[in-house]
Amino acid sequence: MTNLGPASASGPAPGPPHRRGILLRSAGVRFALVYAAVFGISAFLLAVALWYSTLGLLQHQVQNAIHNDTQALMEHEQLGGLPSLEAAIRSRVTNASDPDGIYLLLSATGEILTGNLDHWPAGLTQDNVWYEVPVARQGVNSVALLKVQPLPGGLKLLVGRDVRARLELRNVLRAGLIWALSLMIALGLLGALLIRSLFRRTIRDISLTTSAIARGDIARRVPVSGVGDEFDELALTINEMLDRIARLMDGVRQVSNAIAHDLRTPVTRARSRLEDAALHASTKEEMQAAIDRATQDLDGIVSVFEALLRISEIEAGSRRAAIAPIDLAPVLEDMDELYRAVAEEKQIVLNTEIAAPLPVLADRDLIQQAVVNLLDNALKFSESLTVVNFSASLVDGVVQIVVADRGPGIAEKDRARATERFFRAEAARNTVGSGLGLALVMAVAQLHNGTLRLQDNHPGLRAVISIPTYNKR
Numbered sequence: 001m002t003n004l005g006p007a008s009a010s011g012p013a014p015g016p017p018h019r020r021g022i023l024l025r026s027a028g029v030r031f032a033l034v035y036a037a038v039f040g041i042s043a044f045l046l047a048v049a050l051w052y053s054t055l056g057l058l059q060h061q062v063q064n065a066i067h068n069d070t071q072a073l074m075e076h077e078q079l080g081g082l083p084s085l086e087a088a089i090r091s092r093v094t095n096a097s098d099p100d101g102i103y104l105l106l107s108a109t110g111e112i113l114t115g116n117l118d119h120w121p122a123g124l125t126q127d128n129v130w131y132e133v134p135v136a137r138q139g140v141n142s143v144a145l146l147k148v149q150p151l152p153g154g155l156k157l158l159v160g161r162d163v164r165a166r167l168e169l170r171n172v173l174r175a176g177l178i179w180a181l182s183l184m185i186a187l188g189l190l191g192a193l194l195i196r197s198l199f200r201r202t203i204r205d206i207s208l209t210t211s212a213i214a215r216g217d218i219a220r221r222v223p224v225s226g227v228g229d230e231f232d233e234l235a236l237t238i239n240e241m242l243d244r245i246a247r248l249m250d251g252v253r254q255v256s257n258a259i260a261h262d263l264r265t266p267v268t269r270a271r272s273r274l275e276d277a278a279l280h281a282s283t284k285e286e287m288q289a290a291i292d293r294a295t296q297d298l299d300g301i302v303s304v305f306e307a308l309l310r311i312s313e314i315e316a317g318s319r320r321a322a323i324a325p326i327d328l329a330p331v332l333e334d335m336d337e338l339y340r341a342v343a344e345e346k347q348i349v350l351n352t353e354i355a356a357p358l359p360v361l362a363d364r365d366l367i368q369q370a371v372v373n374l375l376d377n378a379l380k381f382s383e384s385l386t387v388v389n390f391s392a393s394l395v396d397g398v399v400q401i402v403v404a405d406r407g408p409g410i411a412e413k414d415r416a417r418a419t420e421r422f423f424r425a426e427a428a429r430n431t432v433g434s435g436l437g438l439a440l441v442m443a444v445a446q447l448h449n450g451t452l453r454l455q456d457n458h459p460g461l462r463a464v465i466s467i468p469t470y471n472k473r
């Protein structure tokens with residue numbers, strides 16, 4: 001099933017773009033709106049907190065004072081009866097111990113016995129309930145917080161405080177808060193606009209770059225502001241990805257050039273051999289010889305293609321399945337045995353030193369092939385009567401396989417390129433080979449999370465494959 005299979009097609013399909021407002025389709029606008037909402041809500045909560053921590057507190061204090069005052073007056077009534085209560089009220093009114101204090105004592109028949117209100121305020125019907133109503137005190141209109149306390153014998157005691165001052169404070173505070181809130185809304189919108197343009201600018205950099213690349217300007221990169229923020233991180237990641245793609249494309253281009261270049265020679269040669277034979281061969285044997293040599297040329301080409309495919313396969317990681325825990329020591333011992341004879345033939349001394357055990361997670365065949373390539377090179381480029389050192393050991397949790405010869409080595413400037421496909425140094429042009437050996441060694445090392453290092457052996461080449469060791473735990 002492909003990615004566009006029925007499962008994704010039957011899911012809740014997102015509405016067509018035109019259904020949503022044209023503005024909401026912009027991610028920048030959405031971010032800005034969220035910002036403005038968060039900003040506005042916090043400003044509103046702040047205002048509410050401010051309101052209740054000032055006016056709410058004041059209201060609470062006034063209510064407490066009225067309550068305590070009422071209790072004190074009731075005590076007078078209980079201890080000394082009505083006369084004592086009346087005296088207490090009169091004393092509070094005349095002494096004006098609290099100039100905002102409001103008192104009114106009503107008889108059962110409804111006439112005013114004492115107090116400092118001109119008449120019973122309208123609307124006060126229930127006992128023990130808080131009222132905030134307009135009152136008239138000695139002809140002056142004001143606002144009071146009041147509570148009615150019923151007394152035995154049908155009397156009613158009204159106790160309260162003039163709260164006009166608090167109302168004024170409330171108006172001032174309300175005006176102030178409205179101003180502050182309007183200012184905050186303006187600031188919130190400004191901030192939202194800022195965020196939107198910031199967002200747009202950053203995204204635009206990225207989309208400009210990517211569309212330039214889509215048009216073929218592969219060298220373009222997303223500008224990095226250097227602030228080190230998330231957008232920078234994104235830009236860096238995108239640039240890294242672009243670099244990698246560019247490197248891969250370079251590799252592909254180089255390999256296809258090399259294939260065309262390197263294979264044209266043997267193909268042309270095979271062709272002219274056959275043509276030559278067709279025109280000039282006079283005997284059946286001559287014809288047969290020409291065909292045989294052409295077949296050899298073609299076989300060489302086929303083996304180059306096979307090697308190329310093998311390297312790609314290894315690089316793609318499709319050989320991972322064959323990786324298993326093994327001991328490399330016996331594998332390398334076998335190689336030593338195999339190459340001892342080849343070395344002897346060339347009068348080269350193969351000096352082998354293999355430690356045991358060498359536990360690794362590895363594909364046996366691939367490691368073998370890689371080591372064969374290194375030994376092949378060492379023997380190919382060595383003069384007779386020289387020594388080739390072949391060693392393997394475990395150093396700091398890493399298995400190191402070293403093949404070191406005393407041949408011409410690889411010049412410093414060529415060392416990095418020696419592992420590229422088809423690379424052959426100038427000096428190697430008249431030796432047999434196609435320049436794929438080290439590329440395969442490199443691919444094998446990387447498949448095993450390892451490395452291939454090419455070093456100067458003073459003189460000669462010292463090639464080191466390092467693979468992390470494996471312990472069963």
Ligand SMILES: Nc1ncnc2c1ncn2[C@@H]1O[C@H](COP(=O)(O)OP(=O)(O)O)[C@@H](O)[C@H]1O
Nearest residue numbers: 377381409424425428433434435436437438461
């Ligand atoms: N042991 C070595 N000594 C000197 N040069 C080497 C050695 N191994 C590799 N090279 C250089 O690196 C090139 C690439 O090696 P390789 O990929 O094995 O290709 P090939 O062996 O087919 O030439 C060689 O052509 C040669 O120039």
Ligand SMILES: [Mg+2]
Nearest residue numbers: 377433437438
């Ligand atoms: Mg080689």
